[in-house]
Amino acid sequence: MNGKRTVAIGFIGATLDRVGKGANRWNKWRPSIGLCQQADLLIDRLELIHGTDARDLSLAERIRADIQQISPETEVRLQPMHLRNPWDFEEVYGALHDFTSGYAFDTEYEDYLVHITTGTHVAQICWFLLTEARYLPARLVQTSPARKRDEAAQVTGTHALIDLDLSRYDRIASRFQSKRLESLAFLKSGIATRNDAFNRSIEQIERVALRSSAPMLLIGPTGAGKSFLARRVYELKRSRHLVDGRFVEVNCATLRGDGAMSALFGHIKGAFTGAQNARDGLLRAADGGMLFLDEIGELGLDEQAMLLKAIEEKRFFPMGSDKEVSSDFLLIAGTHRDLRTRVAEGLFREDLYARINLWTFELPGLAGRREDIEPNIDFELERHAREQGRMVRFNLEARRRYLAFASSGEAAWQGNFRELSASITRMATLADSGRIDEAQVEEEITRLRRAWGLAQRQDALGDLLGEQAAGLDLFDRLQLQAVIEVCRQADSLSEAGRRLYQVSRLAKAQPNDADRLRKYLARFGLDWQVLRQ
Structure with missing residues (x-):
């Protein structure tokens, strides 16, 4: 194991390790003994946990003496642990948690194994949980009697290492x-x-x-x-x-x-x-x-x-x-x-x-996920088909026109996906012969603009700028509309300027918000008095 010493930790087998005191015990498989007899696994130290009554201590001393005979290079440390009820999950987990918390792990020089063959099923579960949660920097080791007819192999048994890093197991990871x-x-x-x-x-x-x-x-x-x-x-x-x-x-x-x-x-x-x-x-x-x-x-x-x-x-x-x-x-x-x-x-x-x-x-709203508008148009059409039993589709130009509007900065989508769902449902319901055409799309766009107040704002901008309004880019139109709304809500040009420039004005030693706003409006031939009318 990477040149490090190998330390095993485990309970004494109250039944499997207790097979008598005479010479016949060497003819039986004993898990704690067998762990230290593996040809390809040298245990440098075994932390052997046992009960505190005289019978348990006697068994622990006998197991330690037997290990010294078959594996003299293995140091066996006896770890007494008092458990009133070894089948009580809370008691066993608490005792093992205290043991691991107080143990001086030295992962730089030692590798650790937890022997899960011995102990009650409750103890085995607790070992697993503590190891999986990394309270124990260890791998699990399981021993078992060999299935061969060779008596020596049966006594020694076999072992298997269980690494809880499941990502290393390709089939499990996949x-x-x-x-x-x-x-x-x-x-x-x-x-x-x-x-x-x-x-x-x-x-x-x-x-x-x-x-x-x-x-x-x-x-x-x-x-x-x-x-x-x-x-x-x-x-x-x-x-x-x-x-x-x-x-x-x-x-x-x-x-x-x-x-x-x-x-x-x-x-x-x-x-x-x-x-x-x-x-x-x-x-x-x-x-x-x-x-x-x-x-x-x-x-x-x-x-x-x-x-x-x-x-x-x-x-x-x-x-x-x-x-x-x-x-x-x-x-x-x-x-x-x-x-x-x-x-x-x-x-x-x-x-x-x-x-x-x-x-x-x-969860961003629809206006923040405009790339999701197109797949959701298809989703809403499929849902309408399931609910109404009637398949509806856009014709090519109608779909192109609706998608261009729906994905543009002009589309506010104040109701987010619910509003998109309602929009598609309206057009699908009114579609004749299962087709949404350009006329229906234009009607729906007009309906949405009216709901969002875009039509009124566009009309208001037209009244203020006349033919000049038609020559504005969408960016300038939306920005100017927002500025006009702030101006109409403010009591003075200075107050409107403070609202509009509340961040950038902090970087100026002598901010003149009114002058900045006046120059912006002048670009479009507007002034404060015209907006207040």
């Missing part, structure tokens, strides 16, 4: 990779994306979903798919038997006053006016499952305090009750707000934010 790809495909089912950043987020969410029970926080605008993704995470966990309870979803923006407390934490009969019957509440409904709190930033401070206690202690008081109830649930929270700003404003508890901010994932 199977894990295959399962992982299945998990990613499952999470993305219904999310057609070409966005690299979003794909990386999905990969991280998959890892966290399968490895952690800590809360997740999904940040993104309304319609970005937070609810959909939360449900897919739940279904992924359920498929791996990580949860067995319900998926409970609530939009916190709909909760107000006593209704919020009651909906989340439940109430007893008579807790408030109108509480004629007791109610369990959504947190108890999610016991053993997952709770998705969408728009968590809208919760009141009192509800936030009770939620923090429920997350940390799995216990809380229903309204009007002096008896705590319990609920062990996983939490995913969603919000479109900047919770750090809400914390600074005193509207969101800092301790709750810290508790739910361990795993935070941002």
Whole structure:
């Protein structure tokens, strides 16, 4: 083993190592003895764990003496360990954890093996868990009697090393990779994306979903798919038997006053006016499952305090009750707000934010994933076909025109994917002969522009600039429209300038915001008085 000394750690075999005291014992396979008889595995030191009563100590001394006979180069150290019940998982794990924590491992000069053939099944499981979690810098070794008829070989037995770095086992690694790809495909089912950043987020969410029970926080605008993704995470966990309870979803923006407390934490009969019957509440409904709190930033401070206690202690008081109830649930929270700003404003508890901010994932809106518009157009058409039993397609020019508009900076997509879904559904429903033509696309574009206020803004710009408006690039048009809106909301040219140049003005010793804004407007033949009319 790389020139290092080899150290084995293991329990004495209370049954297999105890085969008598006479000469006949040398004709029996004994795992602790056999471990030190392997031709290609020299054990330099054996840490032999044994019980503390006189019978166990006697056996340990006999095993040590026998090893000295057949392997004099092996040092045997006896390690007494008192276990009241060797089948009690908590007791055995705690004792072995204490042993490994206090052991002076020297990985520079020694390699370590954990002998898992001896000891109770509980002890074997605990060895595995401690080794897999790297509390023990070791590999597992398993010994067994040989299947050959040669009596000497049967007494010596065989051994096998088990390396818990599963990535070294090609077939296992490929199977894990295959399962992982299945998990990613499952999470993305219904999310057609070409966005690299979003794909990386999905990969991280998959890892966290399968490895952690800590809360997740999904940040993104309304319609970005937070609810959909939360449900897919739940279904992924359920498929791996990580949860067995319900998926409970609530939009916190709909909760107000006593209704919020009651909906989340439940109430007893008579807790408030109108509480004629007791109610369990959504947190108890999610016991053993997952709770998705969408728009968590809208919760009141009192509800936030009770939620923090429920997350940390799995216990809380229903309204009007002096008896705590319990609920062990996983939490995913969603919000479109900047919770750090809400914390600074005193509207969101800092301790709750810290508790739910361990795993935070941002879901960009459709405007931030314009490369995903085209695949989602196809996805929505396929969904419409499944739901309505009628296949609809764009003709070539209609698709080109709609995609150009939908992917342009002019398209605001304020409702994100929900709005895109509604847009495709409208055109598919109105399409004759299963084809969406150019006329329908133009009608839909007009409808979207009107919904986003683009038509009014374009008309207003035309009134101000006349024929000059038609010669502006989309970049200049959108920028000028935004400047005009700020000017019309401000009480003075200076105030509008401060709003528009609030970052760059800090770098100037004597900022003249009004003059900068006046010169910008003059490029288009505009002035402050014209905009205020």
